[in-house]
Amino acid sequence: MKSSVTQLVELAPALAAVLGADSIHTSDAQLDAYTADTYWPAISARANGTPLGRPDVVAIPRSEADVAAALRIAADYRVPVVAWGGGSGTQGGAVPVHGGLVIDLRGLNEIIEIDECSMTVTAQAGVNGKELERVLNERGLMFPHYPASSEWATVGGYVAARGSGVLSTRYGKIEDLVLSLRVALASGELIETVSAPRHAVGPELTQLFIGSEGTLGIITRATLEIVPLPPERRFFTLQFPNIDAGIEAFRSTLAAGYRPSVIRMYDEEATARTFAPVVGEALDGVCAVVCCEGEVAATALEGSRTVELARGVGARELDPALAERWWNRRYEFYKPPHHPELPSIWGTIDVVASYTNIVAVHEALKTSVRDRYADRGLQLRMHFSHWYRWGTMIYARFLIPEGGDDALALHNQIWEDGITAVLAAGGVMNDHHGVGLKLAPYMAAQHGPALDALRAIKTALDPLGIMNPGKLGL
Known part of the structure; x- marks a missing residue:
């Protein structure tokens, strides 16, 4: 949706009259801060001086009533509205691709x-x-x-x-x-x-x-x-003969009623590229870090049974200090020098499936992403980090060190190939990162006719279509 020049010129004074002038930002420097979250195309476009979206006005309400008032004004002026939090989303969900009003909610900090x-x-x-x-x-x-x-x-x-x-x-x-x-x-x-x-x-x-x-x-x-806060956290490091064995070990653990707080299992490439630089010791094969937490007796039982089930499929127990070190350094993965920067291309294909389908999904990602783009230098690290009684998910992080002239087209084609393969293998295209701009083109393929029900709800709650237009495939 597009707003007229008149609507946008009148918007800031109308908001200032209700929220206060100090809550309204319109300078170029202030608006530029809202042109990208951590979505790679948005970061790349901003670096090239052609952002995917830029708000016309930013409001920082100080109360929940102010948020409601800002929405009433936006509706009166028929301008699009995007909510902004920490700007840490990976899917472009907070990028104001249609301009309009960004409501920065960080003023609601109570x-x-x-x-x-x-x-x-x-x-x-x-x-x-x-x-x-x-x-x-x-x-x-x-x-x-x-x-x-x-x-x-x-x-x-x-x-x-x-x-x-x-x-x-x-x-x-x-x-x-x-x-x-x-x-x-x-x-x-x-x-x-x-x-x-x-x-x-x-x-x-x-x-x-x-x-x-x-x-x-x-x-x-x-x-x-x-x-x-748990009285104890007990850590374990396990090495499996292959991915199938690791999946079976943790499927059995959850089926038996045990609930480790952390299960993060890395495939061979992820193990090789993760443990040496961040944990500080080189490992190979399929490795997992596990944490059990709670009362001492409960964690002892849960931990011993988890390890026992893992050994039953051929696992070997490694130094638990590696898992504890992983826990203490777990946020370092997302900061330099471990987090990629331009001119690299990167993204996380975060998918989930039942235990019946998860191995096929893993293979589909290897074929459609890792193997297909090997000649472009693509690295693909996959780990399984969120586990359920019925299935698990794959966090597949890809990186191409140098994007080149066709970087955006290459990025988009990797996603197209990866998501298409995941859906064909019986997976769901996202576990916990959201949809935003990145996955919007695939929502119809994921939901089928059910997407029309979501569109109907959207129309009922937002008849003017002003709420974060362009997102969720709506």
Whole structure:
């Protein structure tokens, strides 16, 4: 959607009259800060001086009522609206490709309540993940999410992108940790979902907004589950004869009712490229780091049974200090020099499948991405990091050291080939990074006719089509 010059000229003064002039930004330098999240095409385009999108106005509300008011004004002026949190998303979900208004939610940074009886925390959408964890840790508590982006991401971003954290195998993804939400709708109305996620008073509206990426409304606060800090974390390092054996070991572990908090299994190439530079010791083969946490006796039993099941498929136990070192350095993977930079091309093909299909999905990625682009110097590191009773996911990180003149076309073709192969092998094209711009072209292939139901919901909640247009394939 495009807004007229008149609409955009009048927008900033109208917002300033309600939110205050200090909450409205229109200078070039201020607007340029919102032209890219961590989506590779957006980063590349910004570096080339041709950003994929740039807002016309940025508003930084200081209250949830201000968010609602900003949406009412945006509706009056028929301008597109994009919510912004920490800007750490990988899918282009926060890039304002149609210009208009960006609402930066980091001004909503209040932790409303920590309820140690019900073990919940209520926080506004702009609360930083690392800061939330610091406050909870001071009370002997934690929010068991722990995504790689926690240093930058916000509570609202956690929820809007339907993200996951490193402890998900024990505690679940974000959708398992959210009890209720407050949401500002496109109309400017603030609504609250039912306070308990387990109810029978109709469909669960909280889950409708989790993963909606600002296309149905803007999340302004969330009530989340918290847990005590564990008395113990016990670490294990395992080496498997092959991928199939590792999958069977952890499938059996979960089927038996054990829930390690961390299971991260690396295929051969990922092992070779991960352990030496970050963990500090070179390993080969298929290796996994495992963490069990909780009461000492419980972790001892869970850990011993997990290792026993792994040995049953031919695994060898390595020095547990390697896994503990991995835990202590787990965020270093996402910072220089371990995180790629331009002129490289990179991306994470994050897919999930049942245990019946996951091996075929792994093979499909090797064939369609690693082998097909070997002549371009492509490196593909794959690890399995979020495990469920029914299946697991693959975090497939590709890198081409030098993009060349056809970098964008090459990037897009890698994604086209990878996603097409994953869907054909029975996989689902995303586990926890969201859709945004990156996966929007494949939503029809993923959902089939069901996508029309989502479009109908979008139309009902956002009849003017102003909420983050161009995202989610809507």
